[in-house]
Amino acid sequence: MVANEGPDNIIARRLDRLFSTVTDADGRLYSLQAVSTALRDRYGIDRSPQYIQMLRTGIRANPTVNVLHALADFFGVPTSYLLADDDEVRSIDEQLELLVQLRRHGVTRIAMRAAPLSEASRRFILQAIDTARRAEGLPAPDNEVAGEE
DSSP states (O other): OOSSSSGGHHHHHHHHHHHHHOOOOTSOOOOOOOHHHHHHHOOOOOOOHHHHHHHHHTOOOOOHHHHHHHHHHHHHSOOGGGGGGHHHHHHHHHHHHHHHHHOOOOOHHHHHHHHTTHHHHHHHHHHHHHHHHHHHHHOOOOOOOOOOO
16 A cells, blocks of 8 residues: 555555554554544644545655654554664564454454453463364464463
């Protein structure tokens, strides 16, 4: 969706990625109008949906620092995500890709329901999942998500 690829459009590429991956509490991708409204209501920054679209596509390339901070905060990423080179944001992109995969496979509902449970209950659920995998003839998982036990 980015108009011009290249180093000058890092912000556009990153915004496009955020719009394509980050969802609201109901699992819907954010609209330009929703982001515009949030910028105004939460951050006191009045920018039209058209302006945000121009940032997203690279037609506009120099938002103010306040706009960058607000957009980053809204999408839940550090401001540096919108500005840093690709090597510096690789881990955030990997986390966004994980979210996409979880959503694609319908796993986020399971994870959200299990999150408030005790550690013992979560271990029980993992054992039940492993049992279901064996019953369906699937191999044991060979990779765990980084940072989890």
